[in-house]
Amino acid sequence: MGRTRETASIGIIGMGDMGKMYAQRLSDAGWRPENFASLQEEFASRPLVTVFPNGHLVSRISDFILYSVEAGVIDRVVAQYGPSTKQGAIVGGQTSCKAPELAAFEKHLPSDVEIVSCHSLHGPKVNPKGQPLVSISLPCSYTACVDGDIDTKPQVLIKHRASDEALNFVNEILSSFGSQHVYLTGEMHDRITADTQAVTHAAFLSMGSAWQANRQFPWEISRWVGGIENVKINITLRIYSNKWHVYAGLAILNPSAKAQIRQYADSVTDLYKLMIGGQREELKRRVKAAGASVFKDGTEAQDLLLSDEVLDRFSLSNHTREKSPPNSHLSLLAIVDCWSQLGIVPYDHMICSTPLFRLWLGVTEYLFRNPDLLEEALDTAIDDNTFRSDDLEFTFAARAWSDCVSFGDFESYRDRFERIAQYFAPQFPEAAKLGDEMMKTILEKTEQKP
Ligand SMILES: NC(=O)C1=CN([C@@H]2O[C@H](COP(=O)(O)OP(=O)(O)OC[C@H]3O[C@@H](n4cnc5c(N)ncnc54)[C@H](OP(=O)(O)O)[C@@H]3O)[C@@H](O)[C@H]2O)C=CC1
Ligand SMILES: O=C(O)C(=O)Cc1ccc(O)cc1
DSSP states (O other), rough: OOOOOTTOOOEOOOOOOHHHHHHHHHHHOOOOOOOOOHHHHTTTTTOBBBBOOSSHHHHHHHHHEEOSSOOOGHHHHHHHHHHOTTTOEEEOOOOOOOHHHHHHHHHHTTTTTTEEEESSSOOSSSOTTTSEEEEEEEOSSHHHOEEEEESSSSEEEEEOOOHHHHHHHHHHGGGGOEEEEEEOOOHHHHHHHHHIIIIHHHHHHHHHHHHHHOOOGGGGSSOOSSSHHHHHHHHHHHHHHOOHHHHHHHHHSSSTHHHHHHHHHHHHHHHHHHHHOOHHHHHHHHHHHHHHSSSSSOOSSOOOOOHHHHHHHHHHHSSOOOOOOOOOOHHHHHHHHHHHTTTGGGGGGGGOOHHHHHHHHHHHHHHHHHHHHHHHHHHHHHEEEEEEHHHHHHHHHHHHHHHHHHHHHHHHHHHHHHHHHHHHHHHHHHHHHHHHHHHHHHHHHHTTTT
């Protein structure tokens, strides 16, 4: 072994958004990268990075190889380059779902190769400092543990088929990101990210579908202005401005995600039926019971993750408002019902939380820990017809996204995603500016929480 920082080289296969972010961060930290043509130009000012024309040339000389390709092609790409892996090297992947990635490594890598995988729990434009980074290695001789303060921001490492020396080596390489390292098995990683990522995305994807189906741009409509609505709009646009395959891969390929997303669609449908049936008492009983199981007694005294002052600052709208107009908040009532039905306590997942998940939890908490606001939402859901058609389309959308994930059909996922992305595209530049600012401010605020 004897791998050292001075002599080892790191290979990245897949120079998309995440691959480039890794190459930039590692070269900043003194690790040397290599690559090709436009990449050669792009990385010309970084003498420590070399760009190669294909993954064979990267694999045969690198001591640590990171696959940063679309989850849907991981088997094909590892089958292609895996056999060229340098003897005794360590291989990992950055895909958002570990079952297919680890299966591809086991199937195609030579037996002398060690496997330590990882997952940065944030997008390429978020500063990795303090964010979670999951690490996965095998055999799974350890239980989940975290380096440092788990309540700030982690990074996941998965030790799958590796010595402690290999894990330490990968840790050293990735330590330059300043992320919080979390150690998990591949299975635990997929189970948790199904709860934190796949269901969260399903909710925001459904909001976008509903607005598009009703031909609305929500920031132009007064009932969508302010507070919680700002987060709903900014996050939805952020997701639709990203690449479809990131969301398709982590939902379709994760063995745990289908059931979670199905439960979300079922919760939306059940609650919507109670709303249109005028079943006020049953609606209130069910939602409050769900709220009690997720937001347990004793948490009332804790500070909210998000405050009015922060929520109000990030509006895409030109309208001003005195007070948020009432909203039935079906998407938020349903996520709490979904968590409750599945026995999920979202706070237990903070060790593996993405920025979006923290925001999503922040807005649900904002609603459920304000009894007057929750009561107002439930009464609005029964008495006020204004939201009926929004909620109808939202219900259709949640079921359609769930079907799409259950069928495992990448092409129809792509088609749905890109059609809606195109509708919102003119607003992406402004939403990105505001969204980045919102993310930064809210991450700073939530970081200070105990
Ligand atoms: N974007 C995000 O927010 C996050 C993404 N991830 C995960 O990271 C991975 C990469 O995502 P991201 O960077 O965003 O996606 P990109 O689409 O930007 O990058 C994927 C890259 O893989 C390359 N690639 C595909 N096949 C091969 C091959 N045979 N040889 C060499 N390169 C290949 C693609 O090249 P080409 O375009 O030329 O085909 C592309 O540049 C995904 O699995 C994703 O789930 C993880 C955390 C966050
Ligand atoms: O925060 C989110 O959920 C995002 O949308 C960004 C993202 C996407 C994929 C990942 O594997 C990790 C983070």
